Amino acid sequence: MSGLCGWIGHGAGERDLIDRMAAPLAHFDGAATEAVNGSRSAVAVAAFDHARHLHVADGLVVALWGQPVPRDAALAELAAARGLATALATQWPKGPEHVCNALAGAFTLCVIDERNGEALLAIDRMGVQPLTWQLAGEALLFATSADALRVHPLGRTEIDAQGMYNYVYFHMVPSPGTIYRDQQRLLPGEFLHYRQGRVDTKPYWRMAFQENGTRSFEELQAEFMAQLRNGVQNASLGGKVGAFLSGGTDSSTIAGILCQVGGGGADTYSIGFEAQGYDEMEYARIASRHFGTRHHEYYVTPDDVAAAIPKVAAVCDQPFGNASAVPAYYCARMARADGITRMLGGDGGDELFGGNERYAKQHVFALYDRVPQLLRKALLEPAVFNFPGGERVRLLRKARSYIEQASVGMPARLETYNLLGRYGPQQVFTDDFLAGTDVGQPLASLARTYGQSEAKSLINRMLALDLKITLADNDLPKVMKACELAGVEVAFPFLDDAMVAFSATLTPQQKLNGTQLRWFFKKALTGFLPDQIITKQKHGFGLPFGVWLQQHKPLQELASDSLHDLKKRGIVRGAFIEQLVGQHLSEHAGYHGTMVWVLMMLEQWFSQREH
Structure with a gap:
């Protein structure tokens, strides 16, 4: 993978350490790597020529991965003449936020100023290109891949139980969290400013919706x-x-x-x-x-x-x-x-x-909020939930389901059908594993992100x-x-x-x-x-894994072996795995096949890093 990595606030140590950190970044595409060692810092950029930018002069290093363009015409002219990294170096005296806002497009940026013990890390507005960081004492380590960060002797490799729980909940680990303790990732449109062993993170951009447009x-x-x-x-x-x-x-x-x-x-x-x-x-x-x-x-x-x-x-x-x-x-x-x-x-x-179907669905649920509360509580809900034999009447069953979901606040309502929530965390995970996690953290993180938007409309x-x-x-x-x-x-x-x-x-x-x-x-x-x-109805590149898992022996063996090995880690209950593959999968291959995939990929991820 192309990318960048490095550190500040740590002795140069082995001169080839930065090269070894950069090696995982170029593992698959074989991109060329440029590296520079300072007295207490080092940076490497691994990328093809058009996406690799490096400036080194007078204790200042600017390293950039990507193909962003300067927003300012004068800066663009300077970049064309002397290179993008050198052009950005001229903006550093104006401050970190100014440097970030000077760029348009996808990028990962690092500025190291050894003269003042400062550093800037940033990623683009949409978060196309990632960056993981860790503070180890007064040293700041960073890399676009945690696999590179792990190479550094100060890099943490202990697994974070919360990160693992969040993975099973979301089927990925949401940023700023990671799977490793004490490692974090920058959020889209965010920068990190390091000064003398301390770090501050701050957004330099957020989506601002203009909801009252009048143009034709x-x-x-x-x-x-x-x-x-x-x-x-x-x-x-x-x-x-x-x-x-x-x-x-x-x-x-x-x-x-x-x-x-x-x-x-x-x-x-x-x-x-x-x-x-x-x-x-x-x-x-x-x-x-x-x-x-x-x-x-x-x-x-x-x-x-x-x-x-x-x-x-x-x-x-x-x-x-x-x-x-x-x-x-x-x-x-x-x-x-x-x-x-x-x-x-x-x-x-x-x-x-x-374009996502849930936007229309949540719009329909939101209509229930417009019904006066007195009417809902005194008439509608008693009539729907207390009707004799209502569970046998299809229309009433649908009405109950609608009211139950509409009564859940946003954004928790989006997770009504969450797979882990349906199974129940206590049924999936061992007690020892759950003791180190906060099962409410995924919804809390969603609520924080949802609450950061200043948009007035539900859709935005x-x-x-x-x-x-x-x-x-x-x-x-x-x-x-x-x-x-x-x-x-x-x-x-x-x-x-x-x-x-x-x-x-x-x-x-x-x-x-x-x-x-x-x-x-x-x-x-x-x-x-x-x-x-x-x-046409929305579809995409969906994989028929659950269907094929019932028919294809090599897939069955791979999934079975992976889940068997996962049981030994003390994370997921053995009884749940047995029920998942022995009963649930035969009942609904598409639905339960998703959890087989999620757990199988967790074990595969572990296995790939242990060999």
């Missing part, structure tokens, strides 16, 4: 299409470019715009499954024919899944349970075999323009939450790691800073019109996208 649809549409072209053009710089194409609105839009800016048919890549209800290849073909792309397909098999599981676990520096990483990897691998060096993903469209508060939890913590790492494993770069045109800012100017109704998802997005693209794509 025609004006908005023109700007939207222009921003799309600019975003795809910016994301296409550096190497031979291709695009993921699932057949959904986002990937189809990116593919179509890529054909426009490239002046011809773009290379697009799709994954299919020979499993009923999971294959969306026909929609990808519709989009490809419509735009005239050079389309490439691959059908993932159960054998492919079994082969990829250890690899996915190895490339992830945190336990990661999003099964869609497997088809994303095979898609990127197919592109790499064709000489593609950079893939464009459609991620971010849902979280910017209101949900979007702000999803930009962090769904996008930065889940979907972006999925695609980033899959592409890293395949040896290609990836960029996300919808997450271009200008497009993000544009999305914030849309009114809540332009994102969710009643229960119509993506109202503006779909209307603006009518005539550009095929009608079948605009009207």
